Amino acid sequence: EQVVVHKTFHRYVVRAKRGGVQSQHDSSGKHAKSAGANIRRSQEAMFREEIKSLIGADWKAEIDQCSCVFIRVPQYNKSVLISGQNPAPFDKDDTRLRTIPFMTFRPTFNEVKRTHNLLSRVEQYDKDFLHVLTKYETKIVESAKEKPKSKSKPKKKKSSPKTEKKSQNMDTKVELVEVEKEVERPIQDEFIQSLSGDNLKLFNEIYTCCMTNNVVKLRQLLNPLMDQENKIDAENYKLKIEKLINKRLNKQNGFTLLHLCSQLGFGECVWELLMNGCDPSIADLSHGKMLPYFVSQNKGLRDLYRRFMHDYPNRYDYGAAKISEPLSYEKMAEKMEKEKEKKKMKKQARKEREAVEKEKLSREQMxxxxxxxxxxxxDQEKRQLLVDRNFLNLMPVNDKEELDTITKAKYSPQKIRVISRCWYCGVDMSSSVPFEYFDYKFCTTKCLKAHRQHQQEIKNLSHKPK
Structure with missing residues (x-):
């Protein structure tokens, strides 16, 4: 029970009111260049190095003595602790590693102690005690619902009959507004903090299955095998499950399990929750009142909601859930066929584009x-090349190859297709008017000037006395 070593620290890695660390934003293809983004990148790198040095070096002796290691780490930071492509403190095949099988909150020292307390104890209840406990819980909930709010009585003032009518109308308006506000407030029973005992344990198991995308175990928890004699127990269990999975996870955003699975992109878990009564019309507590349908990670998950609407049209209030329209299997097959055709056209266009680029590269190389x-x-060979080309154009086709084999010169007319070239840089001038002096032709005045200087240097060297 004594704490051997502990350390908690935090770094600036998440932009306020946006969510998601900077590395996730960069991996999506949007590389921000602001000062804040650079600070978050450096802070995230420092955060990872501190964790690796702390667990891999400073606490290595203490961790090696542990028989079990419980961790809770998001998917994008898993490589910091568990080795994959990069080295990390723990090997992925380490049999001591365990995930925490219930919901945890902000990683503070008190939260670590609470988690350790839950992991290291076993709670056992008798049937009578469970019966008393559930009764006690229902009494607390009913008393909390029935408890009226104390309101201060307004002071009475003498006034005329007209003013009394106006004040009565104003009172009714104020009362209506107050009632509407009271209805909008979330009830405390909506949150998981109202759970205890077996209900809390069952919810933690369901939450763990949703977080790890364990569909098989989730199906077993939501639909356990019941005997035909226990039909009443099966119905009660179904109602109990329906209440549990519609609870809100926290008071910050008010997500339900359906929000969570939709955001993580776990389609099979979403289908199981919908089949067992998780209402898609429950909005979160954010300013935008987001529904699970709009929190979905991708279009395929939204299509899953539409398929469920087609298969079970009377199960939920789909208008309140704002699910657009049902998606039948025929429409889905037609949609897949269109996507397949679109992919085929894209592939064909890519092949044609690659062929054009390849031909362009070959032309440029030539x-x-x-x-x-x-x-x-x-210069003499260039003049001779022009004469040979003119002579080649006048010859019959069969004699051209014979001319090339006889001359065997590097300036053969058949080796150079374009004759109209700049005499200094060799650029093709077929489609432009050249700059000339004497018999020389150039693409720009810069090449002309450079050629004249070069010719002058050659002339000066030839006249220099030996």
């Missing part, structure tokens, strides 16, 4: 090779 070959020629 052009570059010809340009280099043209630049390697001397």
């Amino acid at each position: 052009e570059e090779n010809e340009r280099k070959l043209f630049l390697s020629l001397t």
Whole structure:
């Protein structure tokens, strides 16, 4: 029971009122460049290094002596503790690792002690005690509902009959507004904090199945095998389950289990919850009053709600749940066929685009090779190339190959397709008007000037006395 080592710390990794760490936002393809985003990235990297150094080095001796290690870590930070592609303090095949099988809150030292207390004890109740406990719970709930709110009596003032009528109308308006406000307030029984005993234990097991996407165990918890003799118990258990899975998880956002599974993208868990009475028309407690249908992670999950609406049209109030329209299996097959055709067209367009790009690259490569070959020629060879090309155009087709085999020169007319090139840089000038001096042609005045300087340097070197 004595605490050996402990440490709690926090870093600025989540933008306020947005949710999700900076690395998740970056992985979606949107790389923010603001100062706050850079701070959150550095803080997240520091946070991971501190955890690795603390658990992997400082506490290694204490952790090696443990027979079981209970952890609670989100999916995007799992690689910090459990090794995968990157090294981490715990191996993924470590048999000591356990996940905490119930809901936990903000990771403070008091929360760690509470979790340890729940994990290290066993509660046993007799049948009589359970009967008394459930009665006591119902009495507390009924007394909380029936307890009226004390209201201060307004002071009476003498007034005329007209003013009395006006005041009566104002009182009725105020009373109506107060009633509406009272209806909008969430009842304390809606939250899981009102649970205790076996109900809390059962809810924790259901919550763990929803968090880990364990559909088989969730189905067993929601629909246990009952004997035909225990039909009454089965009906009571079904009503009990329906009340449990419609509870809100916390008072911050007021999510239900259906909100949670929809946000995580666990479609099979969503279907099981809908089958067992989890109402999709219950909105959360945020400013936007988000429904589970709109919290869904992707379009496929929203289509699952529409398929359930088609299969069970009278199960829930789908208008209040704001589910658009039912999705039949025929429409679904037609939709899949359209998506398949769209993928096929995209693939075909990609192939055509790749073929065009490949042809463009080959043309550019050929052009570059010809340009280099043209630049390697001397001025005399370039003039000779022009004469050969003109002579080649006048020859019959059969004699062209014979000319190429006879000359075997590197400036063969068949090796260079484009003759109209800049004499300095070798760029194709077929579609432009060249700059000329003497017999030389250039693409720009810059090439012309450079060629003249080069020719002048050659001339000066030739006249220099030996």
